[in-house]
Amino acid sequence: MSQNTKNPDNCNVNVALDIIVGKWKSIILLQLMFRGTKRFGELRKLIPEITHRMLTSQLRELEENDLIKRVVYPEIPPKVEYSVTEYGQTLMPILNEMHKWGTAHQTHMAQKNGELRNSL
Amino acid sequence: MSQNTKNPDNCNVNVALDIIVGKWKSIILLQLMFRGTKRFGELRKLIPEITHRMLTSQLRELEENDLIKRVVYPEIPPKVEYSVTEYGQTLMPILNEMHKWGTAHQTHMAQKNGELRNSL
DNA sequence: CTGGATCCACGTAGATACTG
DNA sequence: CAGTATCTACGTGGATCCAG
Numbered sequence: 351m352s353q354n355t356k357n358p359d360n361c362n363v364n365v366a367l368d369i370i371v372g373k374w375k376s377i378i379l380l381q382l383m384f385r386g387t388k389r390f391g392e393l394r395k396l397i398p399e400i401t402h403r404m405l406t407s408q409l410r411e412l413e414e415n416d417l418i419k420r421v422v423y424p425e426i427p428p429k430v431e432y433s434v435t436e437y438g439q440t441l442m443p444i445l446n447e448m449h450k451w452g453t454a455h456q457t458h459m460a461q462k463n464g465e466l467r468n469s470l
Numbered sequence: 471m472s473q474n475t476k477n478p479d480n481c482n483v484n485v486a487l488d489i490i491v492g493k494w495k496s497i498i499l500l501q502l503m504f505r506g507t508k509r510f511g512e513l514r515k516l517i518p519e520i521t522h523r524m525l526t527s528q529l530r531e532l533e534e535n536d537l538i539k540r541v542v543y544p545e546i547p548p549k550v551e552y553s554v555t556e557y558g559q560t561l562m563p564i565l566n567e568m569h570k571w572g573t574a575h576q577t578h579m580a581q582k583n584g585e586l587r588n589s590l
Numbered sequence: 591c592t593g594g595a596t597c598c599a600c601g602t603a604g605a606t607a608c609t610g
Numbered sequence: 611c612a613g614t615a616t617c618t619a620c621g622t623g624g625a626t627c628c629a630g
Contacts, residue, residue: 362572365573370487390592390593448483451561452483603619607616610611610613
């Protein structure tokens with residue numbers, strides 16, 4: 351959880367932040383949103399940098415927040431599928447805004463740093 | 471910085487995330503946005519839980535990202551004023567979306583946890 | 591294949607004291 | 611009043627091994 355319940359303006363912003371800042375959560379969510387249901391191993395391939403342990407824990411947290419659904423098939427070998435829940439889809443506006451802003455920000459900072467000097 | 475430059479869907483989302491997740495950044499931004507220019511000491515009063523050291527460092531990071539402006543008045547005793555830059559205002563859509571979602575999420579989780587049981 | 595448990599390294603935040 | 615420096619404590623992530 352965050353902190354601060356005394357600043358009405360803020361607290362709910364951090365509620366959202368706390369849920370999506372898991373360092374890998376947003377990328378996992380986006381993968382599942384855009385590429386659909388995926389198995390554990392498939393996610394690992396889609397996100398090569400993430401460790402086994404991290405993928406597990408981040409998926410658990412996302413599941414606890416009802417953002418993704420975990421379906422276990424009682425087979426040997428085990429098979430588990432993850433997908434974004436309907437509720438998880440409600441994060442789209444936030445992720446969209448962040449994507450837009452993040453993209454623009456790269457340009458902003460590039461200009462500030464003198465790169466992109468008028469190249470005409 | 472984040473990680474991952476191989477997943478086009480994601481990277482720019484984390485660009486934005488990395489900038490606003492400083493644990494105190496969003497609240498500082500919101501205070502400055504809604505209450506206007508504030509001095510260092512005023513911010514401390516508005517956010518009592520933050521430590522002196524943290525306020526300093528978070529303000530510095532926000533400044534480095536062009537989100538806030540720092541104005542030093544060469545007086546004795548020192549006086550420094552912080553305000554949101556025009557560029558910082560572009561974060562409003564994100565903060566708004568997160569605020570809305572965060573608020574709704576509290577309700578969502580309350581229901582999930584069996585609270586709010588139909589009290590008719 | 592999926593995932594839990596353990597050990598360890600590192601970053602980040604808190605507390606405190608000091609400076610201009 | 612505003613800011614810096616140091617020292618410490620803790621959470622979090624990485625690596626590795628074990629299990630169903």
